[in-house]
Amino acid sequence: MSKFIKTLTLILSLTVCSYANANSIETLERERAKILNLVLDKSISIGERKKRIEQTQMRLLDLERITINSKNINKNPSYQTIKAFENFDLTFLVHSSLENNKSLSVMWFEKLGLTTENLMNTRVSRK
Amino acid sequence: MKNINVKLILIILFTSFYSMTSFANNNLGEWKPQIVEKMYILPPKHLNKVLNNDFNRSLLALNLQNTDNNIKNKIEKISKLNSLLSGTSKDENLEVKHQIIVNKRDYIKDMNNLLIMKKQKLNTKKIFFQRIKKNMQRKTINSEKSSEFLNNKNLAIKRAQKLDFKILENTSYNLSKKSKYFEQYQVNKDAVKKLKLAIQNHPMSNKSTLSKDPKNKMDAINNYILNIQSEIAVLEMKEEMINYMAKIVALDAMGLAEKVAFSSENENGVISSNFNDPINVISVFTN
Numbered sequence: 001m002s003k004f005i006k007t008l009t010l011i012l013s014l015t016v017c018s019y020a021n022a023n024s025i026e027t028l029e030r031e032r033a034k035i036l037n038l039v040l041d042k043s044i045s046i047g048e049r050k051k052r053i054e055q056t057q058m059r060l061l062d063l064e065r066i067t068i069n070s071k072n073i074n075k076n077p078s079y080q081t082i083k084a085f086e087n088f089d090l091t092f093l094v095h096s097s098l099e100n101n102k103s104l105s106v107m108w109f110e111k112l113g114l115t116t117e118n119l120m121n122t123r124v125s126r127k
Numbered sequence: 128m129k130n131i132n133v134k135l136i137l138i139i140l141f142t143s144f145y146s147m148t149s150f151a152n153n154n155l156g157e158w159k160p161q162i163v164e165k166m167y168i169l170p171p172k173h174l175n176k177v178l179n180n181d182f183n184r185s186l187l188a189l190n191l192q193n194t195d196n197n198i199k200n201k202i203e204k205i206s207k208l209n210s211l212l213s214g215t216s217k218d219e220n221l222e223v224k225h226q227i228i229v230n231k232r233d234y235i236k237d238m239n240n241l242l243i244m245k246k247q248k249l250n251t252k253k254i255f256f257q258r259i260k261k262n263m264q265r266k267t268i269n270s271e272k273s274s275e276f277l278n279n280k281n282l283a284i285k286r287a288q289k290l291d292f293k294i295l296e297n298t299s300y301n302l303s304k305k306s307k308y309f310e311q312y313q314v315n316k317d318a319v320k321k322l323k324l325a326i327q328n329h330p331m332s333n334k335s336t337l338s339k340d341p342k343n344k345m346d347a348i349n350n351y352i353l354n355i356q357s358e359i360a361v362l363e364m365k366e367e368m369i370n371y372m373a374k375i376v377a378l379d380a381m382g383l384a385e386k387v388a389f390s391s392e393n394e395n396g397v398i399s400s401n402f403n404d405p406i407n408v409i410s411v412f413t414n
Contacts, residue, residue, distance in 0.1 A: 058305070058306060061294070062306050062308045064287070065308070068280075068287045069284065074273070077273060077276050082279075085276060085279040088279075088282070088283050088286065092287070098290050098293055098294060
């Protein structure tokens with residue numbers, strides 16, 4: 001019985017700790033994943049996609065600002081955080097799209113190397 | 128009876144000198160700097176001022192002030208008693224001399240306490256600055272490690288700041304429902320910008336160049352530690368001086384004790400004789 005209580009306490013404490021450690025970069029990553037999911041979602045119409053991206057974009061902008069201005073991440077930054085700031089254009093999609101005057105989805109595809117020209121080249125090389 | 132009392136006091140006086148240090152170490156008060164860590168970023172000059180203000184509020188500072196006043200009173204008393212020495216009768220003269228010795232003893236005790244308290248203050252200050260030095264060294268090591276990340280982050284901040292105006296002008300953001308953070312962000316950013324400008328234009332900001340360069344700040348802290356160490360060395364020399372003063376007072380007290388003993392023997396008509404010499408004890412055997 002006591003063993004069970006000990007294990008339960010350990011699990012609970014670990015759960016609490018993991019919640020407490022959730023930082024801005026993780027929240028940003030979650031929101032970014034949601035928006036990219038929308039970009040890649042084939043089941044919705046173009047109009048709906050645009051509308052829903054615009055709605056989510058505002059929240060993503062806030063999170064990007066919070067992450068960029070956060071001072072907590074300066075101390076012992078995780079590998080994930082370091083990599084996120086190394087790739088500004090891929091991490092901070094809203095900022096990057098505004099900077100380049102391109103839509104968020106176009107910006108993301110471009111940064112991944114999925115441009116029209118590249119895709120056309122792939123088709124040529126197949127033939 | 129009176130003379131015996133004087134002798135007894137003199138004996139106590141001698142013993143008190145030996146136990147002086149143990150007396151002095153007790154109940155002198157203490158000082159624990161109550162400075163928050165955020166103060167550490169202050170320029171060293173201001174930090175020193177804050178530290179001194181903090182000390183002035185401590186129990187040690189109060190005791191130091193009281194002891195200082197006591198010392199002044201003792202010196203005044205000793206000089207008054209010295210002026211009374213001439214033009215007094217023999218008994219009065221002995222009493223005045225005794226009072227002088229007692230006051231000198233008290234002066235030495237207080238002075239020793241004062242030196243211990245000053246040393247305590249300097250040591251606390253030294254430990255405080257050494258802690259700051261350690262913190263700075265640790266921060267430098269950490270910042271060297273994460274300098275690449277910080278560079279990237281600073282670049283990100285600059286890029287984001289450039290876009291702030293563009294975001295405000297962008298119609299899609301203006302038309303959509305703004306979050307509380309979005310509204311507060313611009314207000315706070317403007318306020319921070321104004322404050323930063325005010326700091327930049329502040330006359331004291333230009334003077335405190337030491338705080339801007341961590342290397343200079345480290346040099347200044349090192350200088351403070353060096354100065355404190357030299358002050359402690361001076362205090363140690365003064366302690367040696369106090370030891371010599373105590374020896375002189377002890378010799379004076381011994382001299383006075385002998386004088387008192389000699390005069391009392393004369394008053395009782397007892398002539399001192401040396402019974403260790405057989406010539407002086409011939410009468411004891413012949414009569």
